[in-house]
Amino acid sequence: MNLNEIKYHLNEIDKLTAAMDLGDIFSYSKVKEVLIAAELNHTVPKNYSGADAYTSSGIPVEYKSTIGKNISATYNGISVFSTWKEQKKYIINEKIGKYPYHFYARFEGTKIIEIYMLKAKDVLDIVLPKLKKSFETTLTRKDPRLGVTIGKTLIIEKGKKII
Numbered sequence: 001m002n003l004n005e006i007k008y009h010l011n012e013i014d015k016l017t018a019a020m021d022l023g024d025i026f027s028y029s030k031v032k033e034v035l036i037a038a039e040l041n042h043t044v045p046k047n048y049s050g051a052d053a054y055t056s057s058g059i060p061v062e063y064k065s066t067i068g069k070n071i072s073a074t075y076n077g078i079s080v081f082s083t084w085k086e087q088k089k090y091i092i093n094e095k096i097g098k099y100p101y102h103f104y105a106r107f108e109g110t111k112i113i114e115i116y117m118l119k120a121k122d123v124l125d126i127v128l129p130k131l132k133k134s135f136e137t138t139l140t141r142k143d144p145r146l147g148v149t150i151g152k153t154l155i156i157e158k159g160k161k162i163i
Contacts, residue, residue, distance in 0.1 A: 017034075022034070022046060029065060030044070031110075032065045032107060033065075035107075037052075039163070040103065040115070042054060051099060060098070062099040062102045063104075064103070065104070067106075071106040071116065072149055075096060075149075078131070078145055080144050084136075087146075091124070096127060097120045097121075099120060101118070104155055116161055117160045118158055122158040131148050
């Protein structure tokens with residue numbers, strides 16, 4: 001195998017994704033979203049905003065993936081509001097709680113090693129206290145946007161193992 005073979009296959013993937021109107025799946029980890037969706041029999045939207053995928057019933061879902069040794073999930077770049085009340089409302093209704101199911105996948109290359117599913121309520125129970133603490137110090141940071149990571153222990157404890 002040589003680089004020209006890889007180039008050929010990547011060009012074929014571009015043709016397939018163009019025919020499916022998926023856009024550039026090599027941007028923003030969309031390739032991993034496509035792999036997760038294929039594994040779970042979900043569909044992938046054509047755009048980059050909103051749900052990462054939809055279940056066969058049309059339910060919008062959120063995907064998080066890692067190539068780390070342990071499964072984890074990170075929510076980054078959360079817009080900051082002027083009060084915690086507004087912030088919490090945004091997190092619940094627009095950012096995290098908006099998706100009833102969150103799927104966390106761990107990859108080795110293009111192979112999915114494990115997937116866990118958490119319900120939005122469980123995700124919110126985990127992230128809201130952490131985000132509230134972070135919110136209180138947001139003005140002292142260079143990048144005021146909020147972020148939070150859910151580690152392996154909580155994912156396994158609160159989630160349902162799919163793979």
